Amino acid sequence: MMRLYKTDALVLRVRDFSEADRIVTLYTYSRGKVQAIAKGSRKTKSRKRGAVQPFTYGNFLLYQGRSLDTITQCEPKESFSHLREDLVKLAYSTYLTELVDGFTAEGEPNEQVFLLLLTTFYLLLKDNPGLLVRAFELKLLNILGYCPQLESCVHCHGPVAGNAAKVRFSSRLGGVLCDKCSGHDPFATTIQMGSLKTMQQLLKWDIRRLQVLKVPEERQQEIAAILRHYIDERIERKLKSTVFLDTVLQ
Numbered sequence: 360m361m362r363l364y365k366t367d368a369l370v371l372r373v374r375d376f377s378e379a380d381r382i383v384t385l386y387t388y389s390r391g392k393v394q395a396i397a398k399g400s401r402k403t404k405s406r407k408r409g410a411v412q413p414f415t416y417g418n419f420l421l422y423q424g425r426s427l428d429t430i431t432q433c434e435p436k437e438s439f440s441h442l443r444e445d446l447v448k449l450a451y452s453t454y455l456t457e458l459v460d461g462f463t464a465e466g467e468p469n470e471q472v473f474l475l476l477l478t479t480f481y482l483l484l485k486d487n488p489g490l491l492v493r494a495f496e497l498k499l500l501n502i503l504g505y506c507p508q509l510e511s512c513v514h515c516h517g518p519v520a521g522n523a524a525k526v527r528f529s530s531r532l533g534g535v536l537c538d539k540c541s542g543h544d545p546f547a548t549t550i551q552m553g554s555l556k557t558m559q560q561l562l563k564w565d566i567r568r569l570q571v572l573k574v575p576e577e578r579q580q581e582i583a584a585i586l587r588h589y590i591d592e593r594i595e596r597k598l599k600s601t602v603f604l605d606t607v608l609q
């Protein structure tokens with residue numbers, strides 16, 4: 360195998376490693392999640408300094424190591440600096456990268472994950488972040504095989520009465536429950552049918568077209584709460600960015 364490789368990547372996370380070096384978590388187009396060391400990147404004069412900031416999209420030349428790869432060169436294509444300058448956008452972007460980091464493993468390339476995150480960063484520069492992030496959550500879960508069952512009952516696979524005003528959603532079982540099965544999870548939450556319909560749309564629609572979707576604030580909040588709970592049940596580690604996100608959204 361070639362030990363030197365070139366790939367487009369997004370910076371998920373950056374942490375200090377030593378006096379001069381940083382460890383960068385990248386989501387690469389060709390190899391999925393990669394941990395790499397950026398030598399000398401903490402030095403003020405380093406050319407890598409700008410390139411290894413969170414959210415940066417660039418073309419990276421990496422050297423494959425035994426446990427950590429090394430960033431040899433990086434040509435930034437888009438720094439997404441606007442996402443770092445606005446607190447709300449910073450909080451949302453940090454959350455998106457933490458979700459990708461938390462739900463993916465190294466050595467499992469997935470072009471769809473890369474493209475979803477890149478597209479969402481571009482849209483976050485101008486769009487209403489709330490709905491966009493809800494769509495991101497659903498699409499990411501779907502790509503990785505964790506999507507909640509939204510079209511039919513998660514227990515019996517039967518139809519869910521579309522004319523009812525409310526429906527039960529079970530985070531533990533992973534989707535909606537029909538009337539007959541609603542007792543199968545006593546901890547299931549009752550949600551508005553409208554919230555379920557909106558989640559179905561967010562999952563199916565092209566993420567670039569969401570701006571035409573008008574969703575009342577109250578429903579957006581209900582969907583945010585459902586997905587937060589659902590994701591917490593599935594992700595192994597506790598998300599740290601949600602604390603920051605909740606603080607800036609207050």
Ligand SMILES: [Zn+2]
Pocket residue numbers: 512513514515516517536537538539540
């Ligand atoms: Zn059922």
